[in-house]
Amino acid sequence: MQLKPSILAATLLLAFAGGAASQSLSPMRNDGDTPSQIKGFKLFVGNPYPTKMTFIVLPMDPQFRVPAENAAVNFPQLTMAPGTTRQVIVTFRIDPAIKERTIGVCVQPKTIEGTVMPRVCGTYTGRLRG
Amino acid sequence: MQLMRLAPLAMALIAAVSTAEACTVAVATPGILALASNGQTLSSSNSGGVASVLAISDLDLDLNGRRITVSNLRLDSTPAGFAAPVTYAASYTATWLLGSASGSLASNPSFNVPPVLDLVVTLTLHNTVTSTTGFRQGNYSTKTTVTCS
């Protein structure tokens, strides 16, 4: 049996993105380039309610009034258990003449009782590279 | 008892080697902090967080056993502008052959392990940082000191 010499373990610094736990929409803002005319963003949609909920995810204009054209979300309707988070991808087309486009994405419950309809909306900008 | 038989053998070997060891701490699972849904705690025990799992080995053989202490939990890096007063908490469970221990930073932050050859202690460590005013966006990291003595 051998005794190996003392080894001091180095401090390991590991960077991981912690998933946002049951936060309605994350991140709220993002921007990035694309080499093609389509830009996509990964978003996290969470259910902060204590019950199962169905949310609809809509691409909108940057003022969140009208649905955005030439934009789509891979899961426009999400039914989620309480406290869970799902990833959705929003993609939209950028006009090559304008080279930049900003859209909004809003998450709201499909149906909810009461006098307030709560929704969370993010703003995302894509730019044509080159 | 097995331990008694091994001890004299180990002592003889230690005497023959001039460099003594204390212990080797290897990270098996890196710890990940996640934000609670109320925004007030950043912890590995929140949903999405992961406890740090460490393997402690190469412990010095001493008839009195070895003492492992968890201490000095602190925020190591925070995003610019974050200065909220925070409180810290850490908890751990440790297991080794035929033994285990658990505790927290507040009470029982250290435990003893017996002098067994080739002993490996698995330490599962949780870190929690609490700020009643919340955490601004950015990268955070905490550091905890694990000491073998």
Added chain:
Amino acid sequence: MRVAGVVVLSGLLLPGTAQAVDVTFTGLVVDTCTIALTTPGVMLLSNDGTILGSDQGLGVPATVTVVSIGTNTISLAEPTLLTYPAGYTPGGETLEIAYTGLASHPLFSEMGLSFNVGLLSLSELFVDLKMTNPDGFVQGAYTAKTVLTCS
């Protein structure tokens, strides 16, 4: 489990010396806004029958919980009447909203309202909605809503 690695020239360590190692945890917090409607608002009729509101009698304001990281804006849109019973002719009513709690606008407003929030851990906003019609309201169920957006 032995970890073979670089031998660190740490000098002679005498038995009984303590070895301290730092263990690091990391986490990333991204800007986000979390909204949950914890109490739906309930509108009740006033004694004189001309106001249907969550601030009347045993009516209940809507409670919204907000968690915000980064700088976000909370806006309440102009309230609108969505459904009403047969026999009621819409047009003569005025809808208004007011809020208190994490931000305060206790004066009722027909127009949309908005305010900024910064870093906010779980906080509550109470939203009142009322409809006024001097000609009164016929019996039946009414739903009115304001869209609360965090962006």
